[in-house]
Amino acid sequence: MSYRESINTHYGKPDLTARILDHLQRQGIELEHLKWEDLIxxxxxxxxxxxxxxxxxxxxxxxxxxxxxxxxAGIGGTARVWCTKFGCTVFGIEPAEEFCNAAERLTSLVGMSDQINFICDDVAEVELPDNSFDVAMFVNTLMNIEDEAGIFRKVYRSLKPGGRLAITARTATPLTYEGFLYPCPWASDPSTNFLATAESTHADLIAAGFSDVVWEATPGEKSDETPPTPIGPAPFGLIMNIDVVAMRRNNQLNTSAGRLGSLRAVVRKRV
Ligand SMILES: C[S@@+](CC[C@H](N)C(=O)[O-])C[C@H]1O[C@@H](n2cnc3c(N)ncnc32)[C@H](O)[C@@H]1O
Incomplete structure:
Protein backbone atom coordinates (compact mmCIF):
# COMPACT_ATOMS: atom_id res chain seq x y z
CA MET A 1 0.00 0.00 0.00
CA SER A 2 1.35 3.49 -0.81
CA TYR A 3 1.88 6.06 1.93
CA ARG A 4 -1.23 8.00 0.86
CA GLU A 5 -3.36 4.83 0.78
CA SER A 6 -2.17 3.92 4.30
CA ILE A 7 -2.95 7.41 5.58
CA ASN A 8 -6.38 7.36 3.94
CA THR A 9 -7.15 3.86 5.24
CA HIS A 10 -6.25 4.89 8.78
CA TYR A 11 -8.08 8.21 8.87
CA GLY A 12 -10.96 8.45 6.44
CA LYS A 13 -14.09 6.28 6.62
CA PRO A 14 -15.25 5.19 3.16
CA ASP A 15 -17.91 7.59 1.81
CA LEU A 16 -17.04 10.02 4.56
CA THR A 17 -18.71 13.05 2.98
CA ALA A 18 -22.02 11.22 2.58
CA ARG A 19 -21.80 9.95 6.18
CA ILE A 20 -21.23 13.46 7.52
CA LEU A 21 -24.07 14.94 5.49
CA ASP A 22 -26.35 12.14 6.68
CA HIS A 23 -25.27 12.79 10.30
CA LEU A 24 -26.12 16.49 9.92
CA GLN A 25 -29.50 15.81 8.32
CA ARG A 26 -30.38 13.37 11.11
CA GLN A 27 -29.84 16.28 13.50
CA GLY A 28 -32.42 18.26 11.56
CA ILE A 29 -29.85 20.55 9.91
CA GLU A 30 -30.81 21.66 6.39
CA LEU A 31 -27.76 21.47 4.14
CA GLU A 32 -28.76 24.54 2.11
CA HIS A 33 -28.57 26.54 5.36
CA LEU A 34 -25.47 24.86 6.76
CA LYS A 35 -23.22 27.08 8.89
CA TRP A 36 -19.61 26.51 9.96
CA GLU A 37 -20.80 26.35 13.59
CA ASP A 38 -22.93 23.28 12.76
CA LEU A 39 -19.71 21.32 12.17
CA ILE A 40 -17.63 22.17 15.22
CA ALA A 73 -5.87 20.14 6.99
CA GLY A 74 -8.08 17.19 7.99
CA ILE A 75 -11.71 17.88 7.06
CA GLY A 76 -11.03 21.62 7.03
CA GLY A 77 -12.38 22.48 10.48
CA THR A 78 -9.40 24.51 11.69
CA ALA A 79 -9.30 26.45 8.39
CA ARG A 80 -12.98 27.39 8.64
CA VAL A 81 -12.58 28.64 12.21
CA TRP A 82 -9.42 30.70 11.44
CA CYS A 83 -11.04 32.31 8.37
CA THR A 84 -14.29 33.12 10.12
CA LYS A 85 -12.86 34.44 13.36
CA PHE A 86 -9.62 36.05 12.14
CA GLY A 87 -10.33 37.08 8.52
CA CYS A 88 -7.42 35.18 6.94
CA THR A 89 -7.37 32.88 3.89
CA VAL A 90 -6.11 29.28 4.05
CA PHE A 91 -4.37 26.89 1.66
CA GLY A 92 -4.81 23.39 3.11
CA ILE A 93 -2.77 20.32 2.17
CA GLU A 94 -4.45 16.99 2.95
CA PRO A 95 -3.35 13.59 1.58
CA ALA A 96 -6.24 11.43 2.83
CA GLU A 97 -8.66 11.39 -0.08
CA GLU A 98 -11.79 10.95 2.03
CA PHE A 99 -10.76 13.86 4.27
CA CYS A 100 -9.87 16.12 1.39
CA ASN A 101 -13.19 15.47 -0.38
CA ALA A 102 -15.08 16.18 2.85
CA ALA A 103 -13.03 19.33 3.48
CA GLU A 104 -13.88 20.70 0.03
CA ARG A 105 -17.59 19.82 0.18
CA LEU A 106 -18.21 21.11 3.72
CA THR A 107 -16.31 24.33 2.97
CA SER A 108 -18.36 24.84 -0.18
CA LEU A 109 -21.65 24.15 1.64
CA VAL A 110 -20.90 26.83 4.26
CA GLY A 111 -19.98 29.29 1.48
CA MET A 112 -16.26 29.64 2.26
CA SER A 113 -14.67 28.29 -0.93
CA ASP A 114 -13.42 31.74 -1.88
CA GLN A 115 -11.36 31.90 1.34
CA ILE A 116 -10.11 28.31 1.56
CA ASN A 117 -8.49 26.03 -1.02
CA PHE A 118 -7.42 22.44 -0.50
CA ILE A 119 -4.99 20.27 -2.39
CA CYS A 120 -5.26 16.49 -1.98
CA ASP A 121 -1.64 15.47 -1.58
CA ASP A 122 1.27 14.68 0.71
CA VAL A 123 3.12 17.86 1.73
CA ALA A 124 6.33 16.20 0.52
CA GLU A 125 4.92 16.17 -3.04
CA VAL A 126 3.47 19.69 -3.15
CA GLU A 127 5.41 22.58 -4.67
CA LEU A 128 5.01 25.68 -2.55
CA PRO A 129 5.65 29.22 -3.79
CA ASP A 130 8.50 31.14 -2.10
CA ASN A 131 7.85 33.97 0.41
CA SER A 132 4.07 33.59 0.18
CA PHE A 133 2.50 32.66 3.52
CA ASP A 134 2.26 34.67 6.73
CA VAL A 135 1.67 31.60 8.89
CA ALA A 136 2.09 27.81 8.56
CA MET A 137 0.23 25.40 10.85
CA PHE A 138 0.99 21.76 11.69
CA VAL A 139 -1.97 20.75 13.85
CA ASN A 140 -1.24 17.20 15.08
CA THR A 141 0.25 16.34 11.68
CA LEU A 142 3.96 16.02 12.39
CA MET A 143 3.63 12.48 13.80
CA ASN A 144 2.88 11.26 10.24
CA ILE A 145 5.73 13.08 8.50
CA GLU A 146 8.90 11.13 7.82
CA ASP A 147 11.21 13.81 6.43
CA GLU A 148 10.55 16.45 9.07
CA ALA A 149 13.82 18.33 8.37
CA GLY A 150 13.11 18.53 4.62
CA ILE A 151 9.52 19.68 5.15
CA PHE A 152 10.62 22.41 7.58
CA ARG A 153 13.12 23.68 4.97
CA LYS A 154 10.36 23.71 2.34
CA VAL A 155 7.91 25.54 4.62
CA TYR A 156 10.63 28.01 5.68
CA ARG A 157 11.12 29.03 2.03
CA SER A 158 7.35 29.40 1.52
CA LEU A 159 6.90 31.78 4.48
CA LYS A 160 7.31 35.53 4.14
CA PRO A 161 10.19 37.07 6.13
CA GLY A 162 9.09 37.16 9.79
CA GLY A 163 6.39 34.55 9.06
CA ARG A 164 5.46 32.08 11.82
CA LEU A 165 5.14 28.32 11.93
CA ALA A 166 3.07 26.72 14.70
CA ILE A 167 3.02 23.12 15.84
CA THR A 168 0.93 20.98 18.16
CA ALA A 169 2.11 17.38 18.28
CA ARG A 170 2.70 14.27 20.33
CA THR A 171 6.39 13.51 20.68
CA ALA A 172 8.63 10.48 21.16
CA THR A 173 10.31 9.63 24.47
CA PRO A 174 13.06 7.10 25.29
CA LEU A 175 10.24 4.60 26.01
CA THR A 176 8.24 5.15 22.84
CA TYR A 177 9.26 2.08 20.90
CA GLU A 178 9.08 -0.37 23.82
CA GLY A 179 5.75 -2.06 23.21
CA PHE A 180 4.06 0.86 21.54
CA LEU A 181 0.37 0.00 21.04
CA TYR A 182 -1.55 0.30 17.74
CA PRO A 183 -3.87 1.62 16.50
CA CYS A 184 -2.98 5.00 17.98
CA PRO A 185 -4.71 8.23 16.98
CA TRP A 186 -2.37 8.95 14.03
CA ALA A 187 -1.31 5.46 12.82
CA SER A 188 -2.61 1.92 12.49
CA ASP A 189 0.90 0.44 12.42
CA PRO A 190 4.55 1.57 12.41
CA SER A 191 4.58 2.31 8.65
CA THR A 192 3.07 5.80 9.11
CA ASN A 193 4.20 6.52 12.67
CA PHE A 194 7.07 9.02 12.54
CA LEU A 195 7.01 10.32 16.12
CA ALA A 196 10.06 12.50 16.76
CA THR A 197 11.47 13.70 20.05
CA ALA A 198 10.92 17.37 20.90
CA GLU A 199 14.71 17.77 20.84
CA SER A 200 15.08 16.48 17.28
CA THR A 201 12.13 18.61 16.10
CA HIS A 202 13.80 21.63 17.68
CA ALA A 203 17.11 20.84 15.99
CA ASP A 204 15.37 20.42 12.61
CA LEU A 205 13.56 23.76 12.99
CA ILE A 206 16.74 25.62 13.94
CA ALA A 207 18.66 23.96 11.07
CA ALA A 208 15.95 25.16 8.66
CA GLY A 209 16.57 28.75 9.86
CA PHE A 210 13.73 29.30 12.36
CA SER A 211 14.07 30.89 15.80
CA ASP A 212 11.89 30.18 18.85
CA VAL A 213 8.92 32.26 19.89
CA VAL A 214 7.06 29.74 22.05
CA TRP A 215 8.47 26.35 23.08
CA GLU A 216 6.38 24.20 25.44
CA ALA A 217 7.64 20.61 25.42
CA THR A 218 6.13 18.21 27.96
CA PRO A 219 8.15 15.02 28.45
CA GLY A 220 6.42 11.66 28.69
CA GLU A 221 5.89 10.47 32.23
CA LYS A 222 5.09 7.03 33.60
CA SER A 223 1.98 7.07 35.74
CA ASP A 224 0.09 4.42 37.68
CA GLU A 225 -3.13 6.20 36.86
CA THR A 226 -4.71 5.93 33.45
CA PRO A 227 -5.30 9.48 32.25
CA PRO A 228 -9.05 10.11 31.91
CA THR A 229 -9.56 11.33 28.33
CA PRO A 230 -6.24 12.24 26.74
CA ILE A 231 -7.72 12.76 23.31
CA GLY A 232 -10.83 14.68 24.26
CA PRO A 233 -14.49 13.91 23.75
CA ALA A 234 -14.78 14.52 19.97
CA PRO A 235 -16.88 11.88 18.14
CA PHE A 236 -13.93 10.49 16.16
CA GLY A 237 -16.03 7.41 15.36
CA LEU A 238 -18.02 9.47 12.85
CA ILE A 239 -15.00 10.11 10.68
CA MET A 240 -12.17 7.70 11.44
CA ASN A 241 -11.83 4.37 9.71
CA ILE A 242 -10.21 2.51 12.61
CA ASP A 243 -11.42 0.88 15.82
CA VAL A 244 -11.88 4.06 17.82
CA VAL A 245 -12.42 2.28 21.15
CA ALA A 246 -9.07 0.46 20.79
CA MET A 247 -7.41 3.68 19.61
CA ARG A 248 -8.59 5.61 22.69
CA ARG A 249 -7.53 2.81 25.05
CA ASN A 250 -4.12 2.48 23.40
CA ASN A 251 -3.59 6.23 23.57
CA GLN A 252 -4.30 6.16 27.30
CA LEU A 253 -1.98 3.20 27.85
CA ASN A 254 0.84 4.65 25.68
CA THR A 255 0.52 7.91 27.64
CA SER A 256 0.53 6.33 31.11
CA ALA A 257 3.50 4.10 30.14
CA GLY A 258 5.52 7.26 29.42
CA ARG A 259 5.71 6.54 25.70
CA LEU A 260 4.33 9.92 24.61
CA GLY A 261 5.30 13.51 25.27
CA SER A 262 3.70 16.57 23.74
CA LEU A 263 4.74 19.80 22.12
CA ARG A 264 3.24 23.24 21.50
CA ALA A 265 5.51 25.57 19.60
CA VAL A 266 5.66 28.71 17.51
CA VAL A 267 8.82 29.59 15.58
CA ARG A 268 9.64 32.47 13.27
CA LYS A 269 11.43 32.96 9.96
CA ARG A 270 14.20 35.59 9.95
CA VAL A 271 13.08 39.07 8.81
C1 LIG B 1 -4.82 14.25 13.52
S1 LIG B 1 -5.20 14.76 11.90
C2 LIG B 1 -5.38 16.53 12.15
C3 LIG B 1 -6.22 17.20 11.08
C4 LIG B 1 -6.36 18.71 11.19
N1 LIG B 1 -5.05 19.34 11.31
C5 LIG B 1 -7.21 19.10 12.37
O1 LIG B 1 -6.63 19.38 13.42
O2 LIG B 1 -8.45 19.12 12.26
C6 LIG B 1 -3.62 14.68 11.05
C7 LIG B 1 -3.78 15.00 9.59
O3 LIG B 1 -2.48 15.06 8.97
C8 LIG B 1 -2.63 14.56 7.66
N2 LIG B 1 -1.33 14.14 7.14
C9 LIG B 1 -0.68 12.98 7.39
N3 LIG B 1 0.45 12.91 6.67
C10 LIG B 1 0.54 14.05 5.96
C11 LIG B 1 1.47 14.53 5.00
N4 LIG B 1 2.53 13.82 4.63
N5 LIG B 1 1.23 15.74 4.42
C12 LIG B 1 0.15 16.47 4.80
N6 LIG B 1 -0.76 16.05 5.70
C13 LIG B 1 -0.59 14.86 6.28
C14 LIG B 1 -3.58 13.39 7.86
O4 LIG B 1 -4.13 12.92 6.67
C15 LIG B 1 -4.59 13.98 8.83
O5 LIG B 1 -5.65 14.61 8.18
Missing part, protein backbone atom coordinates in the same frame (compact mmCIF):
# COMPACT_ATOMS: atom_id res chain seq x y z
CA UNK A 41 -18.76 19.18 17.30
CA UNK A 42 -16.64 16.95 15.06
CA UNK A 43 -14.49 18.98 12.65
CA UNK A 44 -11.72 20.11 15.06
CA UNK A 45 -9.92 16.86 14.49
CA UNK A 46 -7.21 16.97 17.15
CA UNK A 47 -7.09 16.17 20.84
CA UNK A 48 -7.00 19.82 21.96
CA UNK A 49 -10.25 20.64 20.10
CA UNK A 50 -11.45 24.22 19.63
CA UNK A 51 -9.36 25.52 22.52
CA UNK A 52 -6.18 24.45 20.72
CA UNK A 53 -7.42 25.82 17.35
CA UNK A 54 -7.90 29.25 18.95
CA UNK A 55 -4.58 29.09 20.83
CA UNK A 56 -2.76 28.47 17.52
CA UNK A 57 -4.44 31.50 15.95
CA UNK A 58 -3.64 33.78 18.86
CA UNK A 59 -0.07 32.52 19.29
CA UNK A 60 0.70 33.20 15.61
CA UNK A 61 -1.09 36.58 15.56
CA UNK A 62 -3.57 35.61 12.83
CA UNK A 63 -5.38 38.60 11.38
CA UNK A 64 -7.34 39.94 8.39
CA UNK A 65 -5.76 39.40 4.99
CA UNK A 66 -3.13 36.95 6.19
CA UNK A 67 -2.37 33.83 4.11
CA UNK A 68 -2.16 30.59 6.09
CA UNK A 69 -0.68 27.26 5.03
CA UNK A 70 -2.42 24.39 6.88
CA UNK A 71 -0.33 21.22 6.58
CA UNK A 72 -2.58 18.22 7.21
Missing amino acids: DFDQFHGGGMKSTLWLAEATGLGPGMRVLDVG
